[in-house]
Amino acid sequence: MSGIDTGQDIFSYVALGDSFTEGMDDPYPDSGQTPHGRYRGWADRLAEHLAAHIPEVRYANLAVRGKLIGQIVRDQLPRAVELRPDLVTICAGGNDIIRPGTDPDQVAEVFEGAVGRLRATGASVVVFTGFDTGFQPVMRHLRGKVATYNMHVRAVADRYDCTVVDLWSMKMLHDQRAWSWDRLHLSQEGHRRLGLRVAEILGLQVEPGWDAPWPDEPPKDWRSARQEDLHWAREFLVPWIGRRLTGRSSGDGLEPKRPRLEPLR
Structure with a gap:
């Protein structure tokens, strides 16, 4: 997929996924402290970067925390197909992969079907690999399953000409400050940096620094x-x-x- 055409007057973007795309844990200032507060996240930030280059950006975020890939395909995908946006980002399967007994090959089959339906609309599609969990003691045992799923994601991206955001290789995310207190969702700074990275991959001119070294802090x-x-x-x-x-x-x-x-x- 080529970069975003910033010469058009109106651009539409739809984000699909789970808590990662909903934006937990990057609350807006007016969201309060409730569990159902309004989150910003990398996808909202990406939409903001798009709006800095295109006169009118129309944006929908259908992601809901906790959703499995089957639920995303059932509840979010038809709406995205109906909206026929210029750009779709889809990150799905993470909640399936972390569950015991799930088969990454089977999850990948569902993922490929979703990507195929999205590309059939003519939309540009951005997909994401899983994070490298090797730096997280509690999640380290999932590293092999995530790596297997990542290979499938890349193969699907090749077959359907999608852009890949390689979360596995983003070493700056191996710092605990990139993560919220629950150690599963990105922090506000983690979301900010990821929003910059996705915008950069799409060819947008954004401020540098998504991969800047973290400041030193005492152990x-x-x-x-x-x-x-x-x-x-x-x-x-x-x-x-x-x-x-x-x-x-x-x-x-x-x-x-x-x-x-x-x-x-």
Whole structure:
């Protein structure tokens, strides 16, 4: 896929996915502290970068936290096809891959079907590899499954002429400051940097620095590190396990934050 044509007067963009694309944990200043607060995230930031180059950008974000790839295909894909945007970003399958017993080959088959339907509309499509989880002790055991899925994502991108955002190779994301307290979602700074990177890949002129070195900071002492681990287990790991055991999702009952193609203000 070639870069974005910034010479057009109106440009439409639709984002599909789960919490990663919804924007957790990058809240807008007016979102409050509730679990259902309004998030910004890299996709909103990408739309803002587009709006800096194109007179009118119409943007919809259909992503909802916690969604599996089958739910994204069922609930979000038909709407995206109906909207027929110029650009679609789709990041899906992550919530499937982290679940025990899932087969990345089967997840990739569903992903390919979705990409094929999107490309059939004439939209340019951007896809994402999974993160390298080797730096995260709790997620390190998933590294092989993620790598397998990534190979499928790249093959699908080749077959359908999609642009790939290679999250695996973004070493700056291996710093804990790129992640929120739950160690699963990007932090505000992580989303900011990723928004810049996606815009850069699409050929937009944006400020440099997405891969700038993180400022030096003193290492945490052992006691502080263990307290953070205990807090994380109590506030995130235990509730996450509870939802898996009962078949619930953090996105149950939630609607997309931008369900319609509307001009970006």
